[in-house]
Amino acid sequence: MDERFCRNEEEPLTHDLVMKRVAVWARENEFIRGLVIIGSRARKEKSGDQWSDLDLIVCTWSPDVLLERGEWISRFGSPLLTFTEKTPLGGKERRVLYKNGVDVDFACLSPEEFETLKKKPEVRSLFARGYSVLVDKDRLFSFPEEKKPLPQGRFPSEEDLMQMTNDFLFHAVWTAKKLKRGELWEAMSCCDGYMKSLLLGMIRYYTSLGKETWHSARFVEQWAPPELKSFFTGIFASYGYKEIKSALYNSLDLFSLAGEKAFASLGVSWPEHLFRVTRQLMDDIFGV
CATH class of the missing domain: 1.20.120.330 (Nucleotidyltransferases  domain 2)
Structure with a gap:
């Protein structure tokens, strides 16, 4: 493990602390191109509470490495459980439960995958509810200004x-x-x-x-x-x-x-x- 990411084990792990550690890691690694918070901890409406997880999108040149290997998540805290699954909107994510109950979802996508994904109406609607950019080396997280979330899909036939x-x-x-x-x-x-x-x-x-x-x-x-x-x-x-x-x-x-x-x-x-x-x-x- 990179010693620069050694943790103060006496410091209680929180979602905010994980967020800060992930942001440092993303800024200092060339293969990480972007990092953004989505979901309840970035929403303007129905924002996060004590039961909310931390949802992150990690744009990287090597998403398969982050999905196939789990050692990197130990940089941010002591993991108890981790596994991968498909996300509802496309792509895959690594889900992590740290030992004190802090849970984080890392959706890992290549920049090209994200560019394709963000054209979907449901993804634009998700971002219209609120997002917080932590790292953006390639201007990946630019969206048309949405005054309110888009309708969820089309009307049925x-x-x-x-x-x-x-x-x-x-x-x-x-x-x-x-x-x-x-x-x-x-x-x-x-x-x-x-x-x-x-x-x-x-x-x-x-x-x-x-x-x-x-x-x-x-x-x-x-x-x-x-x-x-x-x-x-x-x-x-x-x-x-x-x-x-x-x-x-x-x-x-x-x-x-x-x-x-x-x-x-x-x-x-x-x-x-x-x-x-x-x-x-x-x-x-x-x-x-």
Whole structure:
């Protein structure tokens, strides 16, 4: 380890301290071309709190080296856990949990990869919420001035809505079959995992027609309409036959409510017969 980065082990590790150490490292290494903070610790709205992690984008000539080797993260603190995964917007990141609970995500990209990525509307929207440049040797972090975040993606087409609806209803019947067979884990995983991602997508389609939403399920309790939020307490299951069955039916009801409103908002005919037949198939499976 480079002795210039030796740490005062008595100094409590904080996200701010990690940020400062990473900035020094980035400035002094030629292969690091840029370093920027994104996410809650750079946002103007809904800024970070004690539970927030530190999200960094590291632009480097050698992203694979940082992703494949984990020794470098020890320069900034004593790591407990580290692994790599794909980021929601593209590329990969190294995620680190330091021993005192400080968590940092290092998205590692080449300058060329970042130039391509920043053209995406969702990335521009992310940066429009706020960012803080720590190092920029090649003027990588220049964006058109955005007065507010861009809408999350495009408005759905009729094909988009029908694709999502068919996917959700298919898996509602599929999950009912698995549950009836006694495969509770499998049924619960689909009901509370894959089907919830589709349900969230339909909630976003409905909501985003008149209101700003956030990526994934971030702050959904704040941006989802009240008439939909009242369903939230019943759509997730605990491990049990009756509990999963109840969550499955409640999820179907919420998808139907959000979907009908989304279809109507776009002037698209609501496929009520698909829900009627799907519910009947589920009732037959469960012997209702």
